[in-house]
Amino acid sequence: MVRKPAGAGRRAGESGTREAILASARRSFYELGYDRTSVRGIAQAAGVDPALVIHFYGSKQQLFVRVVELPFVPAEVLPRILEGQSSHVGARLARFFLGVLETEESRLRIIGLVRSAASEPEAALMVRELISRELFVPLIEGLGSADAPLRASLIGAQVVGLVMARYIVAVEPIASIESDVLERILAPAFQRLLVGTLDSANDATPS
Amino acid sequence: MVRKPAGAGRRAGESGTREAILASARRSFYELGYDRTSVRGIAQAAGVDPALVIHFYGSKQQLFVRVVELPFVPAEVLPRILEGQSSHVGARLARFFLGVLETEESRLRIIGLVRSAASEPEAALMVRELISRELFVPLIEGLGSADAPLRASLIGAQVVGLVMARYIVAVEPIASIESDVLERILAPAFQRLLVGTLDSANDATPS
Known part of the structure; x- marks a missing residue:
């Protein structure tokens, strides 16, 4: 894949992608529950590569914690x-x-x-x-x-x-x-x- | 006070009065709390005699129970x-x-x-x-x-x-x-x- 050059545009794109992943995860946890939610499914719904989900959020468990916005890990x-x-x-x-x-x-x-x-x-x-x-x-x-x-x-x-x-x-x-x-x-x-x-x-x- | 004669009209009026007392009580318990709510104040806001409040609902305590609609007394x-x-x-x-x-x-x-x-x-x-x-x-x-x-x-x-x-x-x-x-x-x-x-x-x- 061709990487975009660093700069103002890249920052906004990354932020948008993170948001899209989070929104997709929130929807998936809600509709499917924790068990049936997969990183692959979240990535697909957000239109990104699963590796990017892991890159930004670490794991399904960490993504879940982020979605509920618990104040502790x-x-x-x-x-x-x-x-x-x-x-x-x-x-x-x-x-x-x-x-x-x-x-x-x-x-x-x-x-x-x-x-x-x-x-x-x-x-x-x-x-x-x-x-x-x-x-x-x-x-x-x-x-x-x-x-x-x-x-x-x-x-x-x-x-x-x-x-x-x-x-x-x-x-x-x-x-x-x-x-x-x-x-x-x-x-x-x-x-x-x-x-x-x-x-x-x-x-x-x-x- | 002149009492209305018994009949269909009276039944509807009584039901309306009971409802008005209940609505007044609900508002008063909410705005003033239990302590500062009085049967007199409830009656006044509902435009009825305090004796009528007691006649229909017994006491401030019973009225409160009625307002919260507890399934037990x-x-x-x-x-x-x-x-x-x-x-x-x-x-x-x-x-x-x-x-x-x-x-x-x-x-x-x-x-x-x-x-x-x-x-x-x-x-x-x-x-x-x-x-x-x-x-x-x-x-x-x-x-x-x-x-x-x-x-x-x-x-x-x-x-x-x-x-x-x-x-x-x-x-x-x-x-x-x-x-x-x-x-x-x-x-x-x-x-x-x-x-x-x-x-x-x-x-x-x-x-």
Whole structure:
């Protein structure tokens, strides 16, 4: 292929191509879901070579993260949460999430995602994939717990509920409670869902 | 005041009056919140006598319940959840909520309320008032637990998160798990939030 010479024109073209790939990816994830979306299909719909998709965005997983516009990269976050005693992994997960939510820009992205998920199938899909694939299932599998998908969906419910209650519905006092207090309240709940007994019928000492 | 004679005309007029009161109440709860809304103010805005508001709807509390269109009356539900051993109140709350959510008509109302709360301030207010006033705070006060508003807002987050995850975002397997299994999973979480230790810093044996 003949490469265009570097210059102002090339910059605009590259930017347009990146946008076209992103739009194609967004449509494909929405219409086909994560599994049936392929880099090849995204490239074809955008009218570019698959290698260009990889060049700009790295992988299908990274493209997905870019489409949902998460304020963090799960692959970078997971090792930090997994590292350390498993008896404190709930506290580490709580601290990570509250850290994300206490930073204005990332808080707004998460709020936007949860709010959209309530009414837009595309955003709901993104939240589903995030819960079941990108973040919680790998985390729970990394901990060696059984029932990873179930635990992941329960943690997803907690996180979505927290975002709704604290920032969207804004019910007091959870809306204004200090982050470190909330962290200590969430930690044991996350701990149970990550590595504890889920079904109270299987618990020898139900409270 | 001169009463209109009974007949077809009266029925239509009564229906219109009831509607006007409801519309006035909806506006007032939205604009002023529950506290600053009065039966007198609702009546005035609807152009009727306050006695007529009471005659049709009973009380400000009942009017509020009517406006949010909850599929249950909190005052009737609370005694049933409170009755019995406090060591199983979490299970009773879980059973009650899943019962509401497993019935199609009431499930649709709750889903509508949660979905609206994500984008409409009016619905968010309704959910706030429900959590902080109508249902959870009276329940927790009835159990004699400290920090009733905080516990109520945490339970509210759980319930809203459950509705989002199971019915709106529909993440698997929480979306299709059987109700009795989910009940046994939710029971200990509710139990802790209703009567257990909230802050893990105050817990002698953090897990």
